[in-house]
Amino acid sequence: MFKLRLILGLIILILVLGFLYLKIVPFGRITYSRQWPRGLASGKGFFYDFKPAERIDSAVVDSLKIIADPIYFSLFTPRRFDHATVKIKYRDRLGTVTPIIEVGLLEDKLSGAYDFQPLQNNVLDHWRFSWPRLEDTDKRLILQASLNYSSPAEFDRDLISGNLQDCPPGEPTACVAVYNYPLAATYRLPDYSPLKPLTINQPLRGAHQFYIYLNGSWRLGFNFSDLDQDAAVDPITVRVMSGDKVVAAQSLVDAAPVASGRKSPERELILRGDDAPAGVYKVEIKASDDIVISKIDSSSDKLSFISRIWPVSGAGNLTIFTDATNLEAQTFSPASLEPINFGGQDFVFDKTYQQFDLVAGSGVNKIKLKKDDIILAGNGVFSFASGSLFDPGFKKVDRYFSPGDGIRYIIADYQRPLGDEDWKTAEAEFDLKEAHRENGKYTFLISVPGLKAEDGTDDFLEIKEIEVELTGKTLRDKLFGIN
Numbered sequence: 001m002f003k004l005r006l007i008l009g010l011i012i013l014i015l016v017l018g019f020l021y022l023k024i025v026p027f028g029r030i031t032y033s034r035q036w037p038r039g040l041a042s043g044k045g046f047f048y049d050f051k052p053a054e055r056i057d058s059a060v061v062d063s064l065k066i067i068a069d070p071i072y073f074s075l076f077t078p079r080r081f082d083h084a085t086v087k088i089k090y091r092d093r094l095g096t097v098t099p100i101i102e103v104g105l106l107e108d109k110l111s112g113a114y115d116f117q118p119l120q121n122n123v124l125d126h127w128r129f130s131w132p133r134l135e136d137t138d139k140r141l142i143l144q145a146s147l148n149y150s151s152p153a154e155f156d157r158d159l160i161s162g163n164l165q166d167c168p169p170g171e172p173t174a175c176v177a178v179y180n181y182p183l184a185a186t187y188r189l190p191d192y193s194p195l196k197p198l199t200i201n202q203p204l205r206g207a208h209q210f211y212i213y214l215n216g217s218w219r220l221g222f223n224f225s226d227l228d229q230d231a232a233v234d235p236i237t238v239r240v241m242s243g244d245k246v247v248a249a250q251s252l253v254d255a256a257p258v259a260s261g262r263k264s265p266e267r268e269l270i271l272r273g274d275d276a277p278a279g280v281y282k283v284e285i286k287a288s289d290d291i292v293i294s295k296i297d298s299s300s301d302k303l304s305f306i307s308r309i310w311p312v313s314g315a316g317n318l319t320i321f322t323d324a325t326n327l328e329a330q331t332f333s334p335a336s337l338e339p340i341n342f343g344g345q346d347f348v349f350d351k352t353y354q355q356f357d358l359v360a361g362s363g364v365n366k367i368k369l370k371k372d373d374i375i376l377a378g379n380g381v382f383s384f385a386s387g388s389l390f391d392p393g394f395k396k397v398d399r400y401f402s403p404g405d406g407i408r409y410i411i412a413d414y415q416r417p418l419g420d421e422d423w424k425t426a427e428a429e430f431d432l433k434e435a436h437r438e439n440g441k442y443t444f445l446i447s448v449p450g451l452k453a454e455d456g457t458d459d460f461l462e463i464k465e466i467e468v469e470l471t472g473k474t475l476r477d478k479l480f481g482i483n
């Protein structure tokens with residue numbers, strides 16, 4: 001009996017210690033993995049909700065076969081962590097229109113903002129072996145079309161001064177493209193371009209971001225209304241950023257969430273400042289899709305929406321200006337199914353929930369909409385007046401990239417995946433300190449921009465294994481308050 005009790009006691013002790021280890025993670029490091037086909041302990045209890053189902057080929061069981069972009073999944077963790085390394089083993093059968101694979105981490109649930117990190121970029125890999133490499137390290141890749149520089153230090157010096165060889169003086173954005181690399185340029189309007197007040201009465205739905213040029217005293221006013229299509233809380237936050245610095249911020253609280261289906265009365269939010277140094281600022285409007293931006297009042301008429309715009313509830317016959325050459329259009333409303341004129345050409349737009357790809361020439365293009373309530377996204381900026389349009393950002397090495405528009409240099413933070421043409425492995429790093437975590441779960445997505453189930457092509461991405469290594473504070477750190 002003594003031996004039996006001893007054995008049972010040891011078993012109970014091992015189970016308790018195992019539970020505490022998994023719950024507390026005392027050494028601050030743990031790894032979760034999910035394999036296909038799924039074994040008895042393959043991600044059990046930690047990986048959830050690979051969805052939506054219609055973007056996954058359910059007939060395939062020995063891998064996660066993704067046939068449309070994007071798919072989402074959640075990872076349950078017993079506590080918060082500081083850092084995640086996501087390792088994915090995959091095989092792709094993708095064409096030239098889908099050259100990029102990325103993994104994203106949900107940062108802000110309200111605006112739906114994700115931190116995207118690269119797994120594979122075939123466009124960049126092509127130019128990596130076509131142009132001379134000035135630098136190729138773990139943290140930075142620099143390519144140059146001509147052998148203008150012999151060292152990264154020389155290149156950095158001229159980049160900072162705005163005097164890169166083969167570039168217009170003071171305009172590095174005209175000849176440098178970036179990928180996954182935080183590079184900011186100093187943008188200055190000519191002295192003969194005075195700023196004027198601007199009012200945008202075209203309603204916009206959900207979260208938006210825009211560039212604005214400020215100089216001295218400034219003011220931004222917003223009118224918001226709530227569609228009240230659900231009873232969820234719909235707070236609103238507006239931030240004005242100068243680089244990584246928050247210049248001004250203000251929020252509106254949804255005091256009485258209801259699901260009336262009727263638009264609520266408008267609420268106003270105003271931000272202002274004095275003595276702003278002349279330059280470009282970024283404005284972030286964080287809001288759910290239940291929120292409508294009814295009006296924007298600005299002391300500056302240089303205002304361009306970044307990458308995406310969703311005009312709604314207007315009178316139709318809307319003209320939008322953009323420097324994007326490629327446009328993605330989508331609507332959820334059957335009433336919005338009218339042809340879209342982009343760059344002077346009419347494009348068919350006849351299905352809800354389906355993304356349509358539209359292509360125009362370089363330069364400033366007009367988008368003419370007979371009806372609105374259409375989500376427009378592109379590789380550029382958008383404005384409601386040609387005089388308001390300006391783009392201070394660097395061109396991105398995305399799936400539409402071509403260096404034919406004067407690009408002479410490429411800067412990226414990217415490592416090619418390991419493996420052969422069959423199975424490859426790639427890693428992505430994430431900072432979890434500010435990531436969104438709800439009910440013990442972090443939310444990730446796997447994205448292949450341009451991958452569509454309805455386009456009739458047999459292209460797909462197969463996932464064999466997902467491994468997430470988490471690191472954070474140890475039990476000792478927590479007990480003694482060590483940062």
